[in-house]
Amino acid sequence: MQLKNINQISGQIELATGLHIGAGSEEIHIGGIDNAVIKHPYTNQPYIPGSSLKGKMRSLLEWKAGLGMSTN
Numbered sequence: 001m002q003l004k005n006i007n008q009i010s011g012q013i014e015l016a017t018g019l020h021i022g023a024g025s026e027e028i029h030i031g032g033i034d035n036a037v038i039k040h041p042y043t044n045q046p047y048i049p050g051s052s053l054k055g056k057m058r059s060l061l062e063w064k065a066g067l068g069m070s071t072n
Contacts, residue, residue, distance in 0.1 A: 013048070021052050 021038050040047050 019048075021048060 037046050038049060039045060
């Protein structure tokens with residue numbers, strides 16, 4: 001399989017509720033926060049990784065199709 005092209009999708013996301021995507025630290029320091037917010041390495045701005053968007057979209061599509069986890 002060979003990569004033939006790359007497509008870029010752009011848009012805006014409006015948060016209607018709180019959002020926290022952690023950066024995953026190996027250890028917690030006294031007085032430190034337990035889960036830092038992911039920030040872009042160059043701009044230092046918070047961002048949502050593509051893998052998080054992919055996972056959310058997948059779970060919503062599975063829920064819509066009735067394939068989500070059962071509550072039994």
